[in-house]
Amino acid sequence: MSPMKNEAVADLVSNTLEELLDQVRGDRSGELADYIPQLAQVDPEGLALSVVSSTGRIYAVGDHDQHFTLQSASKPFVYALALSQRGPDVVHERVGYEPSGEPFNAISLDAEGRPANPMINAGAIVTSSLIEGATPDARFEAIRHCVSAFAGRELELDEAVYASETATGHRNRALANLALAAGTLDRTVIDATDVYFRQCSLKVTATDLAVMGATLSNNGVNPLTGVQVMTPEVVRRTLAIMLSCGMYNYSGYWMNDVGLPAKSGVGGGIVAVSPGKFGVGTYSPRLDPSGSSVRGVAALRLMSNQLGLHLLNHPSEAAASFNADDSSFDNLILRMRGELDFACVERIVHELSEHGDTIKSVHMDLGESTAVVPTARGMLKDLQEVLAHEDIPITIDDPRDFIETEPHLKAPEPHVADAHAPLPENQ
Structure with missing residues (x-):
């Protein structure tokens, strides 16, 4: 033999993932992020899906080697770094926990002057400003080192995207000014936004995103390098914020329909986490009105439903x-x-x-x-x-014919007594 x-x-x-990708490949709705001119120049047809298990097995289909910038997909990892350096009490004196229910670039400050959460732009700028370092360069290097540890390789800055963001980032500077006026930002606006623009301009692939998600899935240990990047407590807090706030003004829909901690970016990437199982990275640059990848959202929705990944599934x-x-x-x-x-x-x-x-x-x-x-x-x-x-x-x-019969058939449930039957008397 x-x-x-x-x-x-x-x-x-890989064939299963390719079949999932084929189901969304034909959707060409959405628009490129033309408010950052450099992002409007990318190939709109790029499409990738990568899955990395919490034990380090990599599966990647589509344009999984194509580089793009992290943009807002950087936010959970910078939030994790801020938590690890400053602790949750200090971080959340400056930025809240709650979903904003508003777009990613909304003016969203609570009664105490805090941005609603670390996943919207205002909150992410404040979070970045909390990273330790005497200069913007030092703080950016701390961020780059941390995000690289999540990805398992050294990430580089896309200088052209960084320059484009700096030239057009007037609204983000306005959000930083509001946070400064409210007393939640204790650095200059130029200092804070410069670091934020650079963290958003780090280059990744869909597989990098999947490794980053797998590190969160694996309780903070990068499954490729074996490095403990974050503590389990920081990971738990980060996943909670991703689940409740990571998909902006349709985070409620996302939790209901997909049920995975996730974060999107206007560069076209989405990172998602199936705790204890997988990290997932998707890439497709056409965006919906909320700033998330149209085909990335569709692919993750299919994965959740067809692969049984929703967190609230009750096996x-x-x-x-x-x-x-x-x-x-x-x-x-x-x-x-x-x-x-x-x-x-x-x-x-x-x-x-x-x-x-x-x-x-x-x-x-x-x-x-x-x-x-x-x-x-x-x-x-x-x-x-x-x-x-x-x-x-x-x-x-296969005594119940699970493989040969229709999918997702379950074993008979145990007998449950009639809910309207009289209760037995106390013994």
């Missing part, structure tokens, strides 16, 4: 998992339990691709499975076909 072609199994995950068991009974991976027995989602099947695919040259047979036991999300079901069916093509026998114990 010849060894299995491991790439054929590994491609199952039939606390977590999906599997275990391999034969550690030699010779005759592999996979016992599944709980709700099988994309994250669980991705782990299975990874294990098979890693050990494909030794596997002689595979048996999957779904006896303790309680549900299979649609995409996971499709991936398991594709896996059957790949293994059959490689002449590797595969048997599946």
